[in-house]
Amino acid sequence: MQILRHTTLLLGFTLLLPPFSLAAHDYDPDNGEEINELCAGCHGEYGQGGKDGEYPRLAGMPREFIALQLHLFRDRERPNLAMVEYVDDRQMPDEDIQDIAIYLESVRLKTKLPPVDETAPDFDAYARLLASKKLMQIPRAPGDIAKGQSLYRKECASCHGREGLGDQKKAVPMLAGQYTNYLWRQVKKYRNKIRIHDPEEPDEELLADFSDQQLGDIFAYLSIVDD
Numbered sequence: 001m002q003i004l005r006h007t008t009l010l011l012g013f014t015l016l017l018p019p020f021s022l023a024a025h026d027y028d029p030d031n032g033e034e035i036n037e038l039c040a041g042c043h044g045e046y047g048q049g050g051k052d053g054e055y056p057r058l059a060g061m062p063r064e065f066i067a068l069q070l071h072l073f074r075d076r077e078r079p080n081l082a083m084v085e086y087v088d089d090r091q092m093p094d095e096d097i098q099d100i101a102i103y104l105e106s107v108r109l110k111t112k113l114p115p116v117d118e119t120a121p122d123f124d125a126y127a128r129l130l131a132s133k134k135l136m137q138i139p140r141a142p143g144d145i146a147k148g149q150s151l152y153r154k155e156c157a158s159c160h161g162r163e164g165l166g167d168q169k170k171a172v173p174m175l176a177g178q179y180t181n182y183l184w185r186q187v188k189k190y191r192n193k194i195r196i197h198d199p200e201e202p203d204e205e206l207l208a209d210f211s212d213q214q215l216g217d218i219f220a221y222l223s224i225v226d227d
């Protein structure tokens, strides 16, 4: 594997070390915010994503996952025409990858607006509009939620987390709160070997044994986690 270095410990288990270090330099939040202005044109000012999943949500994503994907884009290991010019070496040195990854991980989006009285004299329509742009709420996807939940818990939760929030310590993305269209598009990429789902077992596609209906049920469940 070129992408990840395998370190086998004496204990007999394998650790996956990304070929970069996120502790390489001190986090610079201002730099993170500045870089985010470039990303915002597609991924939204708050990393909320857009265009119904053409651009994925990045807010709250584990930093290790964001950094790894930026390295994969930069090294042309994961195709992404839209982003190529933003991630080449000159534009995006390792320090910048670290800063934007930590910045985006730290953005917390609400999934609901608090109720307000729109007729109250102090109602601020503009503040409300701004708050609604920051909101993340995935529309309910079709499918059997109960079946999806039990399948998810059995087959996906060990890596993607019990509530679908990903693994903050590893490069495992959240699935809850991600646009359903986006998830489907990535399923196709994994099935067609355009992306590699599990770097430890690159030839074993984790989703190969699941029918579209089963995945649809899982995505239905994931779409209601933020309700």
Ligand code: HEC
Residues within 6 Å of the ligand: 035, 036, 038, 039, 040, 041, 042, 043, 054, 055, 056, 057, 058, 065, 066, 067, 069, 070, 079, 080, 082, 083, 086, 100, 173, 185
């Ligand atoms: C011109 C539009 C555009 C810009 C600007 C852009 N992106 Fe993207 N980004 C995309 C698209 C489109 C995808 C999805 C590609 C796919 O379907 O595989 C994506 C995917 C990603 C992913 C993978 C997320 C996942 O869950 O798989 C990350 C991480 C990412 N972008 C980070 C960034 C960062 C950080 C910036 C700013 C430096 C940025 N992007 C700027 C269009 C853009």
Ligand code: HEC
Residues within 6 Å of the ligand: 056, 068, 152, 155, 156, 157, 158, 159, 160, 171, 172, 173, 174, 175, 178, 183, 184, 186, 187, 195, 196, 197, 198, 199, 206, 207, 210, 215, 218
């Ligand atoms: C062995 C751990 C593991 C298991 C089990 C697993 N995944 Fe993943 N998943 C990952 C990792 C790691 C990634 C990121 C890989 C990469 O870099 O593309 C990922 C990425 C994804 C993505 C792409 C998300 C994005 O934002 O780009 C989807 C969709 C996905 N997994 C769905 C599932 C589903 C559905 C299940 C259960 C049927 C599942 N995964 C089980 C580890 C796992």
